[in-house]
Amino acid sequence: MASVSVRKESNTLYLDFRYMGRRCREQTNFKNTVANKRRLEKLLVVIEAEIMAGTFRYAKHFPDSKGAHRFAEEELKLHDPKEWSLKQEQQVVPIFEEYVLGWLERHKVAWRKSHIVNIESMINKHYLPYFGGMEISSITRNDLLKFRTALAKVPGRNGRESLSNTRINKIMDPLRRIFEDAAEEFHFITPYIRIKQLKSHKTDVQPFTFEEVNLLLDKVRTDYRDYYLIRFFTGMRTGEIDGLKWKYVDFTKRIIKIRETIVAGEEDITKTESSIRDIHMSQPVYEAFKRVKANTWRFGKFVFCNREGEALNHCNVTKRVWYPMLKRLGIEKRRPYQTRHTAATLWLAAGESPEWIAMQMGHSNTEMLFRVYSRYVPNLTRMDGSAMDKLLAEKLEGRHAV
Template sequence: MASINSRAGKLYIDFRYFGKRCREMTLLEDTKPNRKRLENFVTKLEAEISLGTFHYEKYFPNSKKLGEFQSLELIKETNSHHDASMSFDNFGKLWITEKKPEWRASQIQNVEDIFRIYLNPFFGKMAVNCIKKSLIMKFRGQLVENGNDGKPLSASRINHIMTPLRMVINEASERFEFESPWKNIKPLTVPKSDIQPFDLDEVMQILDNVRTDFKPYYTVRFFTGLRTGEIDGLPWKNVDFQRRQIIINQAIVNGEIGATKTQGSNRLVQMNQLVYDALLAQKTISYGKSEFVFCSKNGSPLNHRNITKRVWYPLLRYLELEKRNPYQTRHTCATLWLAAGESPEWIASQLGHSSSKMLFTVYSRFVPNLTRQDGSALDKVLKEKGLL
């Protein structure tokens, strides 16, 4: 039974929902007219709870309890729709709620954006069991033509949008026992990644001309292969000067510190002399000022978009080098290690790859001697044996 009470001269409603006690404050002064007004509100609230049609968000859209009860309401709605007539929108919300413990905050945001911008406007009100293959193909066709805002989308982006759609539909078909329409729908062909590493002369040209306060930053990027989120989220506690190692176990994405890209990305990165000296130089700048090795003037983590716009691209223009995104520092590091003859297995471990396969697939064309494309390796052996 709900009740109307007062605290600090303001009225609040006290009731139970899903067996939990709820107290929701109002902005109403404790007066007889306002209590009468709330009585009507409470009567309607109790009636909807009894009928099973109550939705917390409808009554208390700004409540701190909203997330907790939205999940319970979705589960209840799922259990009550054994005929698979649950809307795509509602089942998608439930699916995201269930998957959140498995995902990083950035991934959750990415998936929620895909539903909000692309999936729900097209499929939202449809019952999940009414979504046919023809509708899926029509949806993808629209993405190919003009995306959601009239701009063309890349094949990679379209595949990223289609992935949660496939997962939701297949999960719904298994849960509600209907045949999944997702049959023989293959991902679009994605062109190979645009790998544009710098050569060693270009690297040294960049480091000789970059702003002094950013020279340690780009030195570490070029000679460790750290991802942007890994270097921007690197804390001083993870820099071991004694062992000459950098511990990678976190990254910053969209301003939030979280786990690295994959479990295999957690690793120990060895410092060469250039990296060691760069970190010692950086220590005089930021150690004690911030927990992060590389930080802004107020000690907060770097904003990589701002740094790219204000430091990286202007430097490339000044040096008349082809415009390339900062991630090419990672590709550069990989090709330099390969060209120097380092073990592919060691390089893979330093980059946080699970195997060396990607090195040969992605980088081998930049290092002809590694793949023996010139045939010189066999000639050398034959000469040593006196066969040539």
Template sequence: MASIRSRNNKLLFDFTYLGIRCREQTALVDNRLNRSRLGALLSNIEAEIRLNRFVFRKYFPSSPRCPLFAEADAKVDQQLIDSLNTAPTKLLTNIPTFNIFAAEWLAENRIQWKLSHFKNVSMIFENYLMPEFGHLRLNDIARPQLMKFRAGIMSPKRRGTTTKVSNDWINHVMTPLRGILNEAALRYDFPSPFINIKPLKIDKTPIDPFSLGEVQFFLSHIRADFRNYYTVRFFTAMRTAEIDGLKWQYVDFSRQEILIQETLVDGNVETPKTSASYRAIKLSPPVLTALEQQKLITGNQTYVFCNGQGNPLDHRNVTKRVWYPALDRMGLKRRRPYQTRHTCATLWLAAGESPEWISRQLGHSTTKMLFEVYSRYVPNITRQDGSAFDRLIEHFQIESPGDANHE
């Protein structure tokens, strides 16, 4: 049986061809990555041997066994030439159209995707890819057509508007297109047209966090039934899907922690964004107080923040009906609700907390993103346990203006 073996810590191929055992040495050291690479190559060799398309010298041009297989190599070369000359399209007759293969590809990948991602990719296929490529055979799609398609996405779709689609969204559209064409090229043995088409550059959007004074003013004037909600958002750096999906079972008052174990995306319970997103968030005093007050209101429900029927909040509705009207009424600059996460991160940095600790609280696997996004907020002196942040907000108070200011 064909295998990848090691000799003197260098990997070698071990397979049988035309009844002859071939052990071909490589210069690659024995490690997991190199074994994976050679394993894929060995699979190709075995497939070509079964199909009588294997040319020994193509894989091992410096091997002393090349003369031994010269006649067999020449025979295979001639067979391929004859096949192409007599029936130039015969080898490609089994290649399906884009729309047929798309259904198969989506079904195969759905098992590894979150439901929200599957819905997003399906929407891209329906609105962008199927109208453009659905009727074409996969091998008929050429690189110039892909470049033209990408350029066309940039153009405004509605008459009378000059708004262009963002580079980030264009990359999102092109990603599944690249995936399906590369997979089809492997399965049906034709050159992938998605060659050297790099993602468009995405300009970094500067963060726009609130100052501590603005946070205090906002929380003092926001309607009472959302004060606890926004206190938690401002002082935990939770993502929208994380606070939407927060259940009481994940609030640990004894350890003063929130455990991030689930998220809620478009009404569907899903796993957190990344493996690092599974984390325990330390509760600062204002958050602990807000959750204790919220426990009296929704403690008999599943979700911490929910409507009268116990269903989780619809963040789009909250943003439209509560967040933006409140900012306008208070005379504060309009910002997306996600800026509450940036605000908390910058307050932690201002307090002198350790970047490593902050990264764990944010759900980042390393400090790389922290320094990239918040570089100008990083101080020189740091702490490591969250106590500096507690001291920063030690005298923080939320003053209720009374029911008159409630929406």
């Protein structure tokens, strides 16, 4: 469980390790940089090796620490190697707060920034207030069920009386992994058993009709027309278009290279491996990029940016441009993400290959395409059997007419 962590108030690093069955945290003056973190991680390796060998002395590494005085007497008593070994093997099960913060630090290296922010929010807003001071091995299945019931009473977003079942399931899911890891480390049975997900209503996608797309593009603010045109006809995710850089726009091959995204104002890798893709530019999209290039290239690396050259703040744009426009035109309020769904349905309606559409969308296969979007195709084309009638009429040429 030893780790190098960051104290948010000062942005400095501290060591977090166990010694003689107790948790020890030693603050440093080192700022949170990669070089400093590596330096302290090396020190931590030495400390852990000395602890295992029975040669560690607290005052040697931390002479001014309160821990040096606290452990000094005990260290003097433990001259017998067997006694030392027994003392070290004493395993004190931590409280939930202590364990989950260490668990978070160990997993951060494998997660995207957006996921880290999401998990940290769940921990601070929901987990710690409820489980924080409880010994992690003492938490029962009934405690978890009570916690889930408490979540159902938390006010939801946009004035909703409570959190949706979908949101509750997303908050509960990381707890399964936390307790599985803790149970393996401290040798107890995980309490997260026989807890099924709550039934949640499937959220329908709400693509815009071609008539609505034309209306929106006609009435939107001139400086945002090309931004939304490209969104409607490429299917890019919000973070992908807001984080798009000019170096990834290939005018010669007429492709948009999706290699990065922007999440919570920070540049990041794409959502999934299949999200790394090349999107074909239709003629309207190609012309839109040429217009944007003429107007904004001088501001910086991002295709769409503010006057300081920084990437657009999607929350600001949505509240200031998108929603007011929908309200003004009398179009049902929908998230900007529906532009992505619109692109998929328009491609399907145009008769493009499902495999090609899946690649343009960044899906690993066509499963989601058929499951989510195909039911909208009859509303856009005459996919009602008339195509087969036409084929038979052309090929049979009346040979089997009665």
